[in-house]
Structures are given as C-alpha cells and as structure tokens.
Amino acid sequence: DGIVALDRSWCQKCWVCSMCDVLLGRGTFRKHDGGAVCEGCYAAHVLEKCTACGVGVEKRVTSDALPGKVWHRECFKCSACSEVLEESFHHKEASLFCTTCYEAHFSPKCGRCSKPVVRDGIVALDRSWCQKCWVCSMCDVLLGRGTFRKHDGGAVCEGCYAAHVLEKCTACGVGVEKRVTSDALPGKVWHRECFKCSACSEVLEESFHHKEASLFCTTCYEAHFSPKCGRCSKPVVRDGIVALD
Numbered sequence: 001d002g003i004v005a006l007d008r009s010w011c012q013k014c015w016v017c018s019m020c021d022v023l024l025g026r027g028t029f030r031k032h033d034g035g036a037v038c039e040g041c042y043a044a045h046v047l048e049k050c051t052a053c054g055v056g057v058e059k060r061v062t063s064d065a066l067p068g069k070v071w072h073r074e075c076f077k078c079s080a081c082s083e084v085l086e087e088s089f090h091h092k093e094a095s096l097f098c099t100t101c102y103e104a105h106f107s108p109k110c111g112r113c114s115k116p117v118v119r120d121g122i123v124a125l126d127r128s129w130c131q132k133c134w135v136c137s138m139c140d141v142l143l144g145r146g147t148f149r150k151h152d153g154g155a156v157c158e159g160c161y162a163a164h165v166l167e168k169c170t171a172c173g174v175g176v177e178k179r180v181t182s183d184a185l186p187g188k189v190w191h192r193e194c195f196k197c198s199a200c201s202e203v204l205e206e207s208f209h210h211k212e213a214s215l216f217c218t219t220c221y222e223a224h225f226s227p228k229c230g231r232c233s234k235p236v237v238r239d240g241i242v243a244l245d
Contacts, residue, residue: 003015003024003026005029005036006031006034006035006036012025015036016036017029017036017037017038017041018032018033018035018036018037019037019038019041019045020038020040020041022038022040024036024038030042030046032046042056043055043056044056048060048070049070050070050071050072050075051066051069051070051071051075051094052071052072052075052076052077053072053075055072057070057071057072059072059073060072061073061076063089065091066091066094069094076096077096078096078097078098078101079095079096079097079101080097080098080101080104080105081098081100081101083098085098090102090106092106103116103118104116107128108121108127108128109128110128110129110130110133111125111127111128111129111133112129112130112133112134112135113130113133115130117129117130122134122143122145124148124155125150125153125154125155131144134155135155136148136155136156136157136160137151137152137154137155137156138156138157138160138164139157139159139160141157141159143155143157149161149165151165161175162174162175163175167179167189168189169189169190169191169194170185170188170189170190170194170213171190171191171194171195171196172191172194174191176189176190176191178191178192179191180192180195182208184210185210185213188213195215196215197215197216197217197220198214198215198216198220199216199217199220199223199224200217200219200220202217204217209221209225211225
C-alpha cells in the first residue's frame with residue numbers, strides 16, 4: 001500500500017502535504033517547490049489571490065492596465081452592474097466598470113441637461129457639454145466648435161453678441177467691439193471708421209466739432225456753422241469782427 005509519486009515511493013503515513021502535514025492518501029495533490037501540497041494549501045499559499053474575492057486563482061484573468069492584479073473569470077466583472085467584462089472595460093483604482101456604468105458614474109455632467117458627457121463632448125466655461133446642449137444662451141443656435149462669447153456666465157453666438165450685448169455705434173447702429181468715445185459726447189460710441197466728418201467723411205482724429213450727435217472736421221464745421229461775413233458772405237473764423245449785429 002505504498003504511494004508512488006514525484007518519481008519516488010512513499011509510506012502512506014509519510015505521504016503528507018509539505019506545508020501542513022495532512023495525509024494526502026490517494027487523493028489529488030499539487031507539486032510545489034519539488035514537494036507535494038494539498039489542494040487547500042495550494043489555494044491558500046501558492047496561488048495568487050483574486051483581487052475581487054481574495055481566493056486563490058487557478059485560471060486567471062489579467063490586464064495590462066492593472067499590472068499585478070489577477071481575477072477569476074467570473075470575478076472579472078463590473079463593480080456597479082456585475083456584468084462579466086470582456087476586453088473593453090474601465091477602472092477606478094482597482095474597481096472595474098463596464099463602459100455604460102463608468103460613463104454614468106465618472107463622466108463629467110453636461111452643464112445644461114446634467115447627463116454624462118461622452119464621446120465628442122465640448123469643454124468650455126470650465127464645464128462639459130453635450131454637443132446638442134452647447135448652444136447660444138440667447139437664441140439656442142448650436143455653437144459647435146466655432147467661436148463664442150462669454151456673457152452673464154453663459155455662451156453667446158457672435159450674432160447675438162453683436163446684436164444684444166455690444167453697445168451700438170452712434171453712426172451705423174452696429175455693435176462696437178473696439179470703440180471710440182469722446183468726453184464731449186458722453187454715452188456715445190463709434191467704430192473707428194465711423195468716427196468721421198458728417199460732411200466730407202474724413203476720419204477724425206483728436207480735434208473735431210459736433211452739432212448734436214453729428215461730427216465735423218474743423219474745415220466743414222466752419223464752412224457750415226460759422227457766421228457769414230456781412231460783406232463777402234464767407235465764413236468768419238479766427239479774429240473776425242462782430243459789429244452792427
């Protein structure tokens with residue numbers, strides 16, 4: 001009744017687990033470090049432990065994304081919905097997630113609809129947005145990946161920004177980005193190219209005159225508004241004489 005194993009013969013009382021000395025009899029055993037180990041010790045002390053359940057893993061699942069971690073096939077599952085994972089998965093530290101659950105739990109939320117923003121979302125104004133929710137806060141036109149303006153904490157399309165946010169040019173009525181102002185006409189703004197003489201259209205520099213909101217260069221102002229000479233009818237400017245009314 002001797003035992004033949006590991007290329008040697010053994011008395012039954014000597015054929016024991018090399019770790020716990022339990023009699024192995026004629027049952028199964030595992031070879032380890034040149035000796036025989038019972039199934040219990042092999043699972044407890046030899047096999048790597050499953051990251052999920054802590055039990056020794058015989059047929060292990062590994063991932064390059066989490067080096068040093070092993071799982072039973074049935075333990076390699078989503079931490080949220082318990083779906084067994086295939087090749088595609090996500091992780092948060094050592095917790096595994098299917099794509100649906102990962103996006104639901106960890107994707108940034110849309111600044112408008114509060115749903116998870118995944119695939120081709122927009123990041124702007126320190127928040128994330130679904131493409132269909134990334135719209136002008138005034139007219140709801142889709143902004144896409146084009147330019148926009150920030151206004152009152154929201155995004156505004158170029159059209160609405162010009163129409164509703166920018167001050168209007170006194171001359172042409174269009175919104176003014178880089179404006180010209182004058183202390184002589186407070187509250188009025190112009191485009192640089194609109195700040196011109198109402199008579200000759202010369203773009204004005206620092207020196208100008210005005211009649212109400214109409215601007216004039218010195219030459220045109222004198223021609224139109226200076227008093228006329230009582231004899232020659234030409235405009236009287238600089239050093240004229242006032243006499244006989």
